Amino acid sequence: MxxxxxxxxxxxxxxxxxxxxxxxxxxxxxxxxxxxxxxxxxxxxxxxxxxxxxxxxxxxxxxxxxxxxxxxxxxxxxxxxxxxxxxxxxxxxxxxxxxxxxxxxxxxxxxxxxxxxxxxxxxxxxxxxRRFELPRVGIAGTRVSTGVAHGALVGTIIKPNVGFSAAQTAELVARLCAASVDFIKDDEVCANPDHAPLAARVPAVMAVVRDHQQRTGKLVMVAFNITDEVDAMRRHADLVQREGGSCVMASLNWCGFSAIQALRRHTPLALHGHRNGFGALSRHPLLGISYQAYQVMWRLAGVDHMHVHGLAGKFAQADAEVISSAHDCYAPLAEGLDDAVMPAFSSGQWAGTVAPTWAAVGRDDLLFMSGGGILAHPGGAAAGVASIRQAWAAARDGVPVHEAARQAPELAQALAFFGTT
CATH class of the missing domain: 3.30.70.150 (RuBisCO large subunit, N-terminal domain)
Incomplete structure (x- = not known):
């Protein structure tokens, strides 16, 4: 009916x-x-x-x-x-x-x-x-904004999670931009801290992002964590937009439906939905809510990206749950509508988890976010990014990762340092 x-x-x-x-x-x-x-x-x-x-x-x-x-x-x-x-x-x-x-x-x-x-x-x-918000940016818009027409979007997370000043954060972002990442996001625990308030952090970070764009033509998407009360989130989103940013992030469960809807209606920026706290709602098999039902409601609120965790990651979710969650993000909420959102794979991801991700999902319309897998790579951040791109190319071509590593030194380093798959 x-x-x-x-x-x-x-x-x-x-x-x-x-x-x-x-x-x-x-x-x-x-x-x-x-x-x-x-x-x-x-x-x-x-x-x-x-x-x-x-x-x-x-x-x-x-x-x-x-x-x-x-x-x-x-x-x-x-x-x-x-x-x-x-x-x-x-x-x-x-x-x-x-x-x-x-x-x-x-x-x-x-x-x-x-x-x-x-x-x-x-x-x-x-x-x-149709009575609710559709994604303003979604998969296609995220690709256009980042200039990545094909392949997974390789992203990372600001680490240390919290503690850097605005200037230190900008310096790290500059190095990550130079390493050729497509996407950078704040950690969920770093929103508007005293030592790096958004009023200082957004201009500092966007200055280096714009400089990188002017030199290379590449606009790196930065998801600034603007989690706060509604009026503050609107102000923060306006600041990001004025500075030439393309994305904001919010902790969905702690902001609530009404706040996310208000933010969605206020800003044209990509809205990166972070699900931290979802484990409290989902980990018991006979209590709470499954990801399928969960993501339906947040997509009605108009988010563009949804976290699904990652395969063989550091969290408690089974790989099967991560895989089904990604497919939930791709599925239309109603027949005849293209309202997919981009799944964000995160938590313990590195070059070695690329092949199982490709095998499970069968497409690369996703954010593949690696913190330690990029920032802790023994060859540096640029080598970490390269190792992930090399692993994606091998997975798409059906080449086993160890075979590909013979011709890809950054991938070989990653396999030796982080462990084999």
Whole structure:
């Protein structure tokens, strides 16, 4: 149905899953724990969420999460697990992203009937998608801005994460520009610190970026971390734009939907969405939200880039999750619409993780961001960038990385220094 939002959930409960599904549908639309005056059959037909399907899964011997209500009632297992498919009337929500989130998630996590609740998938109809922001820059615009028509965009992160002055940051950016990176971003913990406020850091950094552009014709995209309250983010974005910048970054989870929407509507710059904190929402398999559903809502807010972590990286996510997250970023949110965002691979990435990334994704419309893999390369930053580009060329041509390294000294150094794959 074109006027409904669909969501699926993984639930765990000692009760009948069908009964719990009906509670979920009622709580997140027009009902409560008892039918009330005014909740007529006609109103329910118009406004109630619908249970579309229930797929029961294998049960568990113990609950995944504590539940004081069930404990008080001395409810025993088995703890039945199921995938519940619900749909919600668009008319209940309107073009209101915070309310959409409250509807598909919200109090579901607190239901007394469950010992596990995870929003797993989410889809919206085309007409509803069109009521929200599209990417202003997206994949194609990022390529145009950086002048990289083909191949992955090789990027890096300012390291040390925090502590440099504005002048020191600019000096590092100048060296990274000279090393031929395409993209540089701030770390999520460095936004507007006292020792390098954006008012000083943005002009200092953009001066060296413009100088590099004048000498080489190459505009390096710098994602300045402008995470802050809404008015401050607008001011910071204006400063970046005045200085000739092309991208700003925000910590999505801590700014919130409304702030990111306000920023998107205010600036034409590329909006780099950093997902730090997502692990708190996702790491337990029966709690929180999957990346597929997560990225749907942030794409409705209008971001251009989304972090997915990296293969064989330093974080807890399995490679399969990283791969599926990247494909989620490429998939249209509604049929007939080209609204893909560019996935940003990061966390422990270096030349040795290029081949598995190419094999898994099968395309190079991505930001391949390497901090230590570039800045810690024994031959220096330029050699680090070269090693990654050499690894990408080999992967695209189907050449094993060790074979390619025989003719690529920077790649050979990287394999020897960082470890083999």
């Amino acid at each position: 074109s006027d409904r939002i669909h969501a699926s959930y993984l639930i765990e409960t000692p009760l009948e899953p069908a009964a719990v599904a009906e509670v979920m549908a009622g709580e997140q639309s027009c009902g409560t724990f008892k039918r009330v005056e005014g909740e007529t059959d006609a109103l329910r037909a118009r406004a109630r969420a619908t249970v579309e399907r229930i797929d029961e899964l294998e049960s568990a011997d113990a609950p995944s999460l504590p539940n004081a209500l069930l404990e008080r009632q001395r409810t025993l297992g088995p703890w039945r697990r199921a995938r519940v498919h619900l749909s919600f009337p668009v008319a209940n929500i309107g073009a209101n992203l915070p309310t959409l989130a409250a509807t598909v998630a919200g109090n579901l996590y607190d239901l007394g009937e469950s010992t596990g609740m995870r929003l797993d998938t989410m889809s919206v109809p085309l007409a509803y998608r």
